[in-house]
Amino acid sequence: MKCLLFFFLITVLSTSLHAPVATGAASIGKTIVVNPSGTGDFRSIQEAIDSVPDFNNQWVKIHLASGVYREKVVIGASKTYILLEGEGAQKTSIEWGDYAKDSAGHDTASCATFTSYASNIVVAGITFKNTYDGYNHMTQAVAALISGDKSSVYSCSFIGYQDTLADLFGRHYFKGCYIQGVTDFIFGFGQSIYEGCTISTANSVERPGFVTAQGRGAANDTSGFVFKWCNVTGPQSTYLGRAWGRFSRVIFYKTFMSDIIIPEGWSIWNSHGYENEITYAESECTGPGSNQSGRVKWKKALTNDELRTFTDISYIDNEGWLSKQPQY
Numbered sequence: 627m628k629c630l631l632f633f634f635l636i637t638v639l640s641t642s643l644h645a646p647v648a649t650g651a652a653s654i655g656k657t658i659v660v661n662p663s664g665t666g667d668f669r670s671i672q673e674a675i676d677s678v679p680d681f682n683n684q685w686v687k688i689h690l691a692s693g694v695y696r697e698k699v700v701i702g703a704s705k706t707y708i709l710l711e712g713e714g715a716q717k718t719s720i721e722w723g724d725y726a727k728d729s730a731g732h733d734t735a736s737c738a739t740f741t742s743y744a745s746n747i748v749v750a751g752i753t754f755k756n757t758y759d760g761y762n763h764m765t766q767a768v769a770a771l772i773s774g775d776k777s778s779v780y781s782c783s784f785i786g787y788q789d790t791l792a793d794l795f796g797r798h799y800f801k802g803c804y805i806q807g808v809t810d811f812i813f814g815f816g817q818s819i820y821e822g823c824t825i826s827t828a829n830s831v832e833r834p835g836f837v838t839a840q841g842r843g844a845a846n847d848t849s850g851f852v853f854k855w856c857n858v859t860g861p862q863s864t865y866l867g868r869a870w871g872r873f874s875r876v877i878f879y880k881t882f883m884s885d886i887i888i889p890e891g892w893s894i895w896n897s898h899g900y901e902n903e904i905t906y907a908e909s910e911c912t913g914p915g916s917n918q919s920g921r922v923k924w925k926k927a928l929t930n931d932e933l934r935t936f937t938d939i940s941y942i943d944n945e946g947w948l949s950k951q952p953q954y
Contacts, residue, residue, distance in 0.1 A: 652952055654709070655684030661691040671699045671710075671720065680704040685952060690752065692717035698724070703743040703774065709952050712752035715783040715804065723757035726766035734792060738768035745775040745796070746947075750954045753783040760787025761830060764809060768792050772816070776947045779803055780954035786811060787828060793818050793851065797942040801954070808862055810839035813870065817849045819942050820856055827860030827886060834888050838867035839895075840874045845903065850875030852936050858915065859884040866908075868893035872900040876907075877928070879937050883913040889920030909933055 659666035660674045666689075668674040674688045687709045699720055701708060712718030722739040735741060740754045758767040769786040772779070775796035783804040784791045790807035793816035803823045805812060808830040812820075827835050837858065842849045858866070858881060865888050867876045874897065892906045901924035908918060909928060918925070928936075935941060939948065 652950055653685065654687045654952065657687045657689060659689050659691065660695075662693055662695070663691070666691060670697060671695055672697060675699065675701055675705055675708065678705050678708060682707050685709055687711055687952070690718045693719075695720045696722065698722050698738075699740045701742040701744050701747060701774075703745075706744045707746045708744065709748040709750070710752065711748075711750050712782075714751045715753045715781060718751060719753035719755055719783075721753075721755040721757050723759075724767065725756075725758045725760075725763070726768075734766055734768060734789065735771055737766060738771040738792065740770040742770075742772050742777060743774050745777070746951070747772075747774055747777045748780070748951050748954070749778075749782055750780040751782065753785065755783075755785040756787075756790070758786075760808070761828075764788050764830065772796070772798055776951075778948060778951055778954075787830060789813055797947075799939075799942060799948060806860070808835040808864075810836050810868070810870070812837060812851065813839040813841070815841045815843075815847075815849050815871075816851065817942055818851055819937075819939065820851065820853045822855050823853070824857045824859065825853070826858075827862030827864050829861050833863060835862050835864035836866075836868045836893065837864055838876050839870040840867065840876050841871040842873045842875050843871040845873055847871075847873060850877065850905070850936065852876075852941065853878045853881050854937055855879075856881040858882065858887065858913075860886060862886060863888060865893050866891050867906060868895040869897035869900070869904050869906075870895065872897045873903045873905075875905040877905070877933075877936050878908045878911055879933065880910045881908075881912075881916075883911055883915030885914040887915030889917075891918070891921040892925060894922075894924075907933075 724737040754770040756767040756769040771792035773794040778799040788809040790811035793814040798818040907926045
């Protein structure tokens with residue numbers, strides 16, 4: 627279903643081996659202002675990103691004035707240590723309408739409104755929206771693709787229908803975000819914690835939906851999606867996830883679930899025979915959708931120690947990289 631161009635993983639891993647270490651961690655070395663009115667340093671977000679030196683090792687803040695930016699934005703793998711800051715998700719948005727057209731040479735990565743391949747990236751206070759008509763044409767139309775290691779996202783919104791957020795590769799932290807979609811709208815191979823986020827379905831011609839499609843493919847793969855103190859809601863009935871990878875891993879912890887959750891909770895999809903290898907777990911969740919009496923029999927029951935392993939911040943940050951980034 628998803629043409630993800632696996633050579634991107636090789637590129638990202640290769641780049642990370644040579645990634646610079648920031649000097650004066652968490653202090654901003656330079657601020658660039660983007661304003662379409664012309665009163666800033668640049669009118670275009672992409673122009674501002676392109677102005678940052680390759681393999682930069684000082685934090686550069688790119689501040690986006692309020693408004694709607696109609697452009698595709700890419701942070702290349704060499705553009706490290708960027709803080710991309712809006713004036714709030716209700717005021718600053720980046721919007722574009724594209725979808726994956728494999729026969730025409732397009733793919734998941736190229737259709738994204740926002741793409742980040744660099745490590746050490748912070749994004750805050752921005753809405754990322756794919757404006758393609760996903761309601762009538764359910765196909766891949768990515769709002770944001772994040773593939774760089776040590777990436778943190780605060781108070782952002784991601785709006786789409788299918789494959790809204792490509793949590794592709796790397797260790798990521800999402801806090802206080804809003805993510806909306808219908809089919810596999812949080813997907814990828816990321817090793818990520820979502821804390822205090824609202825996960826919302828959208829109205830669609832396709833029923834039911836799937837919140838996640840996590841692609842962990844081997845027993846020694848450390849990736850997985852952890853939803854902690856989140857809220858799952860919306861108008862569309864949905865599964866919590868389906869197994870894109872044969873070792874797929876998704877955990878919901880202390881999360882409120884409205885009555886939209888399909889009683890089975892999870893779908894094996896194309897991974898029949900690997901039920902014992904898949905880690906789908908729910909612990910201490912609340913709300914009418916958290917009733918587990920109808921869940922699939924192969925859903926995991928994790929021990930307290932196992933839960934701590936995944937829900938503690940050390941799951942994505944055992945060396946303290948988050949504390950060295952600009953704080954939100």
